[in-house]
Amino acid sequence: MNIPVVNLGAILPAIMLSLFGIAIMVAEPFVSDAKKSWLGWLAIAGTIAAMLALAPMSRQAGQWYTNLWIVDSYSIFFHFLFILIAAITILTSMNFLQREGIHHTEYYALLLFATVGMMMMAGSNELIMVFLGLEILSIATYVLAGFRRTDLKSNESAMKYFLLGSFSSAFFLYGVALIFGATGSTNLIVIADSLRSGDPQTSLVSLAAALMLIGLCFKVAVAPFHVWAPDVYEGAPTPVTGFMSVGPKAAGFAVLLRIFMTAFPTLEDRWTSVFWIVAALTMLIGNVIALVQPNIKRMLAYSSIAHAGYIAVAVAAGSEHGVSAVLFYTLAYSVTNLGAFAVVTMLSRSEDKLVNLNDYAGLASKRPGLAAVLSLFMLSLAGVPGTAGFAGKFFIFKAAVQSGLIWLAVIGVITTVVSFYYYLYVIVQMYMRDPNEEFADVRTTGPLKLALAITIAGTLYLGILPTRFLDWTVSAAVNALR
Amino acid sequence: MLELALFYIFGTIAVVSAILVITQHNVVHSAIFLAGTLLSVAGIFLALNAEFLAGVQVIVYVGGILVLFVFVIMLIAVERSTFERQFNRQWKIALITSAILIGELVYVVYQGRDTFVLAEPAVPLVQGAAGNSQQVGMGLYTTYLLPFEIASILLLVAIVGAVVLAKKKTQTE
Amino acid sequence: MEQNVLAGYIPIFLFMGLTLLFPIVTLLAARLIRPQTGGAGKLAPYECGVDPDSDARQRYAIRYYVVAILFVIFDVETVFLFPWAINFNRLALFGLIEMLVFLGILIVGYVWIIKKGALDWA
Numbered sequence: 001m002n003i004p005v006v007n008l009g010a011i012l013p014a015i016m017l018s019l020f021g022i023a024i025m026v027a028e029p030f031v032s033d034a035k036k037s038w039l040g041w042l043a044i045a046g047t048i049a050a051m052l053a054l055a056p057m058s059r060q061a062g063q064w065y066t067n068l069w070i071v072d073s074y075s076i077f078f079h080f081l082f083i084l085i086a087a088i089t090i091l092t093s094m095n096f097l098q099r100e101g102i103h104h105t106e107y108y109a110l111l112l113f114a115t116v117g118m119m120m121m122a123g124s125n126e127l128i129m130v131f132l133g134l135e136i137l138s139i140a141t142y143v144l145a146g147f148r149r150t151d152l153k154s155n156e157s158a159m160k161y162f163l164l165g166s167f168s169s170a171f172f173l174y175g176v177a178l179i180f181g182a183t184g185s186t187n188l189i190v191i192a193d194s195l196r197s198g199d200p201q202t203s204l205v206s207l208a209a210a211l212m213l214i215g216l217c218f219k220v221a222v223a224p225f226h227v228w229a230p231d232v233y234e235g236a237p238t239p240v241t242g243f244m245s246v247g248p249k250a251a252g253f254a255v256l257l258r259i260f261m262t263a264f265p266t267l268e269d270r271w272t273s274v275f276w277i278v279a280a281l282t283m284l285i286g287n288v289i290a291l292v293q294p295n296i297k298r299m300l301a302y303s304s305i306a307h308a309g310y311i312a313v314a315v316a317a318g319s320e321h322g323v324s325a326v327l328f329y330t331l332a333y334s335v336t337n338l339g340a341f342a343v344v345t346m347l348s349r350s351e352d353k354l355v356n357l358n359d360y361a362g363l364a365s366k367r368p369g370l371a372a373v374l375s376l377f378m379l380s381l382a383g384v385p386g387t388a389g390f391a392g393k394f395f396i397f398k399a400a401v402q403s404g405l406i407w408l409a410v411i412g413v414i415t416t417v418v419s420f421y422y423y424l425y426v427i428v429q430m431y432m433r434d435p436n437e438e439f440a441d442v443r444t445t446g447p448l449k450l451a452l453a454i455t456i457a458g459t460l461y462l463g464i465l466p467t468r469f470l471d472w473t474v475s476a477a478v479n480a481l482r
Numbered sequence: 483m484l485e486l487a488l489f490y491i492f493g494t495i496a497v498v499s500a501i502l503v504i505t506q507h508n509v510v511h512s513a514i515f516l517a518g519t520l521l522s523v524a525g526i527f528l529a530l531n532a533e534f535l536a537g538v539q540v541i542v543y544v545g546g547i548l549v550l551f552v553f554v555i556m557l558i559a560v561e562r563s564t565f566e567r568q569f570n571r572q573w574k575i576a577l578i579t580s581a582i583l584i585g586e587l588v589y590v591v592y593q594g595r596d597t598f599v600l601a602e603p604a605v606p607l608v609q610g611a612a613g614n615s616q617q618v619g620m621g622l623y624t625t626y627l628l629p630f631e632i633a634s635i636l637l638l639v640a641i642v643g644a645v646v647l648a649k650k651k652t653q654t655e
Numbered sequence: 656m657e658q659n660v661l662a663g664y665i666p667i668f669l670f671m672g673l674t675l676l677f678p679i680v681t682l683l684a685a686r687l688i689r690p691q692t693g694g695a696g697k698l699a700p701y702e703c704g705v706d707p708d709s710d711a712r713q714r715y716a717i718r719y720y721v722v723a724i725l726f727v728i729f730d731v732e733t734v735f736l737f738p739w740a741i742n743f744n745r746l747a748l749f750g751l752i753e754m755l756v757f758l759g760i761l762i763v764g765y766v767w768i769i770k771k772g773a774l775d776w777a
Contacts (some may be wrong), residue, residue, distance in 0.1 A: 004627050011628070018635055022763050025642070029770035067630040106642050113639045120632055129629050143643035158647075184601035195603065335626045411657050484662065528664060546727040553723040581675040583771050602676040623750050630735070630753070634760040637728050645724025645773040648717055 020046025157235025172215025242341030339455030362435025
């Protein structure tokens with residue numbers, strides 16, 4: 001018998017997060033209610049440990065575990081992004097959970113496990129692993145969405161997400177089964193080789209690729225598979241909404257690119273045109289419907305659909321420019337959107353009071369600091385120069401033009417202009433309307449301040465000095481396309 | 483020959499029971515016919531020499547998930563739901579999608595058996611392992627070591643999820 | 656060789672067919688032989704004693720559901736043990752460590768369930 005090589009270094013970040021998640025579960029029953037927030041800090045320690053574990057992981061470049069697991073700068077970039085998302089979400093959640101009276105610390109464990117699932121999606125070279133990661137992420141997120149168990153909207157959110165999510169997982173799995181039938185393997189590289197050499201079973205392979213694409217499009221909420229997103233995002237607890245709008249999206253695009261670049265380069269012209277349509281539809285639908293949303297969580301939900309559309313533009317563009325633009329944009333969008341949700345979390349009241357746009361009227365005169373921070377995030381989401389959002393959109397449209405997708409870039413720019421209306425409307429409310437609310441008991445606590453500091457710094461840094469991260473994304477893209 | 487005969491027998495039972503699952507008004511009857519479908523699918527697996535899969539089908543689906551279904555049925559008031567109007571009246575959409583599906587099936591049958599040629603599995607069979615379960619085991623515990631361990635995290639998440647959502651209310655809620 | 660494996664199951668299939676036939680034949684035979692008398696007394700749940708005053712189909716508490724779903728999860732866990740046990744000699748120490756890690760993670764879940772009181776009936 002040949003024993004497979006076990007290289008713990010190559011999966012060290014995932015091991016760290018799993019260990020800390022398990023530690024939180026073991027400690028949970030023994031910790032008194034007053035000290036529950038310590039377990040939140042334990043989760044933060046887990047994300048820090050995972051960050052540190054990226055260094056040994058990056059020294060293990062190559063394929064491991066009988067070619068199921070791949071370590072390259074593409075997977076390391078996404079590991080970094082997922083850990084960052086998890087850390088900011090935990091920081092945002094700590095006071096929220098206490099305030100809402102749902103301080104069950106399984107929340108943190110589920111969040112860490114969901115992050116492990118995302119890592120499995122981005123780092124694997126094998127469709128079965130991708131499916132396992134997808135399921136870990138999805139099941140953890142269904143539960144997180146329904147975490148406010150006494151709230152009907154939260155229940156509705158979890159239920160809808162669960163039904164449509166399992167439906168889409170089934171689509172993905174069906175695609176995996178068909179591709180195994182057509183090529184005899186679920187390993188991405190073996191699939192690509194068999195498609196290149198033998199006579200390609202085009203009808204079966206296209207069917208399989210289409211089914212996988214549908215499954216993943218559901219997860220990243222691009223049109224026409226986006227209808228679940230607004231209800232689910234509205235009902236979920238606000239920090240979870242923030243997590244859902246960036247985490248599964250980034251992981252979904254990571255897998256999508258990995259599968260289609262590695263396994264199906266022979267079908268490239270076909271999926272480029274599919275993504276053309278998907279991107280155009282998503283940008284139009286997301287941005288136009290966001291215009292009329294009175295609730296800020298719903299508005300940000302449609303905005304997140306629109307942003308998935310921009311990322312889809314870069315996917316359609318393909319090439320190393322397109323791929324690096326996808327990576328950069330997911331990072332820029334994640335940082336900005338998590339920041340926006342941190343502010344919304346801070347301002348909201350229990351049972352989702354104060355999440356309507358007109359509740360934000362006059363915020364600037366009462367809490368000028370918070371208003372300025374939220375304005376920064378809104379400007380970055382809109383894509384104003386000097387912010388992360390602008391740099392991200394710039395690279396995406398540049399990649400689109402370079403790949404000859406001029407019309408798609410034009411649609412992108414026009415819809416961006418449309419989006420200015422609803423992002424700036426928030427700022428207008430805050431600065432030019434008389435206040436209805438006192439905002440007296442809005443407390444900026446330590447963890448939230450830290451979350452805001454990270455997201456503000458990230459938004460500005462990526463906007464003003466994008467080169468360092470851009471170099472990283474380009475090298476990751478070159479790595480992944482090889 | 484035997485394989486083909488068994489396929490047709492089990493296939494017919496599976497399809498007929500599946501139709502009965504969705505046409506029964508009483509959900510308990512539906513659950514019983516579902517057991518029929520699942521068992522005959524296990525029979526098909528067996529006819530294809532996939533003994534392990536057949537075993538899993540019986541242990542997990544019939545022995546576990548079906549029992550779960552019955553528990554869920556007991557949670558709801560069955561006799562009342564029997565008389566309630568069922569709101570699955572989307573027959574227009576159903577008709578269109580079924581027509582498309584039938585069209586595809588007819589196309590495939592018309593094209594003949596060469597439409598989909600299946601490739602040989604790229605994973606070689608383990609030397610010296612007798613029987614399907616041993617083959618599966620060797621593959622699972624050597625080649626697919628990482629997914630196997632990750633599956634435990636998946637099961638752990640499922641445990642936490644089930645308990646968190648169905649647990650009693652705490653004082654703070 | 657493959658045909659032989661399948662042929663080994665023929666007695667089982669025959670047995671299944673017989674078990675299916677048994678109730679059908681018995682019921683049919685009983686119907687033909689038994690006297691066809693009826694009446695309200697025959698249909699009562701108990702021919703003597705107290706009549707039931709509520710439906711037997713009560714709604715059950717959600718606790719049963721938690722037990723059932725946990726059963727399914729640990730059922731799936733057990734499924735992983737079978738192919739391991741068959742190959743135990745071949746996998747040797749490596750397989751044992753592998754399985755201990757797998758079970759260790761799930762035992763954490765089990766301990767958590769107990770500590771959390773999810774199986775307490777009160």
